[in-house]
Amino acid sequence: MNKAVIFDMDGVICHTNPYHSIAFKEFFAKRELFPTEAEFALHMYGKSNSYILSHFLGRKIEGQELLELEDEKESLFREIYREKVDPIAGFMQFFQSLKQQGLPTGVATSAPFANLELIAGTLGIMHQMQSILPLNMSAITSHTQRYTSSLPQSSKWSPSFAWCLRIPFQGSRQPKTRG
DSSP, X not given: OOOOEEEOSBTTTBOOHHHHHHHHHHHHHTTTOOOOHHHHHHHTTTOOHHHHHXXXXXXXXXXXXXXXXXXXXXXXXXXXXXXXXXXXXXXXXXXXXXXXXXXXXXXXXXXXXXXXXXXXXXXXXXXXXXXXXXXXXXXXXXXXXXXXXXXXXSGGGOOSSOOEEEOOOTXXXXXXXXX
């Protein structure tokens, strides 16, 4: 059986939530909205930008407007996070041990590709990934599909059974396993 390790990015490779919070606070402050941390915990962490923007702006955000607002917010995030990119403790050692074992690695994320380039590029792991896939989360129907859809589309990597383990940073959602 062929094996590969597919990572999520936010909360697995780097703990980015505090910086997304800062970016959203700046973004919403420009619109005279001031969500609390409790509101962010309920309506931001782990949610898509479409959901977050629609919830806090009080109307459905979609299409070109979503793309423009998302780009504005994510550009703020990259500006804030650019000098602070730091992997979660132990990630780089774990990643390098996988590479030493010859295991293919990939990343599957719903974050914009520019965020992936910033983080994976800064950490020097972009060129070591065999699969890099920004995901359209609206097309993903299960937690497992999020990661297995990152596998290269060839019979060599088509999984007959997939097991996913999310190991979140301290203080985030509980670990989840699905198969």
